[in-house]
Amino acid sequence: MSIFSDSLKHYIERNNIRVLPLARYCDIERSTVYKFITGKRLPHSLELVEKMAQFMRLSPLETEKLKNAWKIVSIGPDIYYSRKSVEDFICHFPCKPFSPLPVPSISVSDNVRQDCTVLSSQQYIDNYVHQIILAEANKKHGKIGLFLQPDYPFLFRLLSSLNPSGALIIDHIICLQPKPFFNEQHQAYNIQYLTELFPVYINGLNYNTWYYYNDIQALFHNPGTLPCMILTSDAAIMCTADYQTGFYYTNPECVTTLWTLFKNNQDKCSILFKPVSMSPENHLMLFDSIDDSTIEAEKHITGIQPEACLTPFITKDILLDRFNHDLPQSDYMITSLAAIFAKNKTRISHDNFRIYFTERGALHFAETGLIEEFPDEFYHPFTISQRIYLLKKIQMCCEKDFYRILREPLRQLPENLHLCVRENDCELTYNTNNGKTVFLIICENQLFEIFNDYLSNMDESNYYTPQEAIAILQRIIDKLI
Template sequence: MSKFSDYLEYLINRNGEPISTLARGAHVERTSIHKAMTGERILSYKSAQKLVEYLRLSPHETEIFFEYMNMSLQGETVFETRKQIVRLLKTLAEQPPFIEPEKRLDFPRLEAFPALKNQQLYSGKFAVRSMIRQAVDQELGADKPETLTNIPADNGFFLQYIYTIFQQYNTRLQVTHIMPYPSDREHGAPAGIEILADVLSLSLSAGTQYSSWFYYEGARDITTPFPYYLLTSSCLLCIERDYETVMCVTHSEILQYYRTFFSRTLEQCRPLIRFQKTPFEILEAYSAGTSENSYYTFMPQPCLGRFYTPSLIARRLRKELPFYQELVEKSIQRFSVLHEIREHYYTFFTKKGISAFMENGIFCDIPRQLVSPCTMEERKTLLKQLRDDIADDRIMGRLVNDQLFVLPSNLSFCISEHRRLDIFTLQENDASENFYNIHIDESLIGSAFLDFILYLPKSEYLLSKDETLEALDSLLSADSAVSHS
């Protein structure tokens, strides 16, 4: 029995009518209801909608009904993983924008900060959090502030506090973080995506000053009371598994021992996130994320790269750049690959994103300092090519249903069939220099995102092909009307 079967049985019992009467009243086959209750078959969406109306379910009950139904259709783990990705995207969309370092506050000086006492025990969650905060704050005043830790990402407080530091203050703090990552291929994906959400939020604030590494979690060590630690230049915090007790150590030889141990451990771990920052590295990351005959992406704008001609690239890249010619050659090489893709070219985008492109002509998949805006004629040509390729099913292009699905305005997601994920930061304005690629090469994450993007066209999160074409036609006709006037 599934959650959907149990919930359907509860609703039918609450209704009080025999199933035969319910079936006649709702115009749904009695055998379909019986088999749905026993888990032998899933109801069609049309039949489910009829039952919802006949049983007079409240909006909350209707939401639960269809959530459990989708869970049965997709499988509980797959369903929860997809929901976690939707939540992750919503979290990133709501995250405050990156604050340039010169606009951040200076961290207040802490001359009167109380000294941390050697081998002192502190108990209680609030005391543990206070000690973590005290150790980090004290380290911010060091000449070369650095924090090394193996606190799990699901601890919550540590990552949130470090995130606050980087959002608010101008600091040179370097954080290196080793964390356990779920190894269960069958059930570990939802927990892995939840970890990624926290790590990404911090990475987008701290950039390369936050370095995340992982190892696959095996059997839990129950032989030591302090399996986690946080190490700074002046102290070591040894933390209990349930975060109820912390021991502070300041002895220099012990601190050095832990630094050496941390370095050796790091060699056995894999980076969860890698950064590429130069235009050439970003182009290389784009290319590596594209297979011979497949490309999957979602971002505010549609990916128009398959329509960039060599002459358009040469015109739009700024000629005053010292590396102009090399950048033209690399860009032509990159976008020619997209032009050759014939089967699996997926691009999902927002109405706001495509409307912005038609208004300002600025590409969002190339750093703004490197390109000049497209002319209106170039914009219309690119949009018309996109429209025609969608209409002829040469590409899978769809608008996002922004009532149900939120995409971050400053990020582009590119998923490879080889199960690697690249997230490109999109500049919010011409003054911003915050552009780089975040590369994630972990199979559970890559598989989850590939499954998600292949699932999207069958989901309620995207508008239909006809609705997408209608929106594109409306933009094209509006621009034509403006041009003729």
């Protein structure tokens, strides 16, 4: 038996479905249906599952559950739930600033000793975390060290809304699972952690995440230990993994020793992300990151973003016409961008370029002439004739199935998400709360594999057919003519 056969048997018995009429309706043998019910066989396609659901008069929700059960058995639970975790991450990628959680009012004099304060509840821990983080953010040169998992909502909501008055550096060490591992809600731990981390990156802080591999459950959920550490330049908190019990230290020697331990552990870890600000003054590092010379045009690229990727169709003439020539070293930047755009055009000709985008994103480009892949300061809005030209190029790519327009559940893709997977790396481009555009490389291989698997095996029900996509774009073009 399997989750699919159990579900199928349940619906057949509940709705008093006779097997022979069901088999005839689906144009299969009655014995085949019995094999489905006993788990000895699996329907050969999702279309057959939908046909069975239609005959059994299932509701849309029940049909979706039956289809999901079929997918779980078809590809295996680990792959299925990994892909669902990526889809949830994409659909809920942060776009707006976060507001901090309310802070409990607790007298700081309770349980205080000379250099150590006992923190006997999460309210106490929240209160002291709030105090030391805000105090550090108000310093001219502040530093914060975090050795904990991104599963402490109060802290990460605080960091996601923090507005430092000086130069604040945050270094964070987390533990990742060396192989796929899921929580009780079937969410992949490593993807769930990204969901918690990214609001801090969106806030535009100088925030650096480091990682190492270990068994998270054994390491952080061992009773009687204090595995979590929060450090500032003059204070430290050590607490349990459930953030219910801990100690607050202010002794300078103790704080210095804990910082030494933190730095020693950091030296043994690897950097999780490499963010590069997309600004004119940072163009050398930016173009090196985007156009690594080791990445040949024959290498495949897959992207998902609100608007279609236009770079393969931006000719040298359009680039010269629209680029902001007032920027320093504009000639060099134009030459570099032209080479990158030409390489993407070659990828399309070799069928090595696939882009998933939304109707809303295409409409936004048609109305504004703006593309979110590059900051506005790099270029002027495209003219109406240029927009029509570029949209027609996208149409041609939709006809060849190189470009695909997303439908539910990805139709309302967050406008701040631009995810690109190459042969050997994965990149995200997003706008921070302070208006900066950041190009971020994901350095951990397992995350790359998970994102690559999702985009390489996109469910056909998630995007329109080429004919439907062409019709959608034509309606948008007609509004411009």
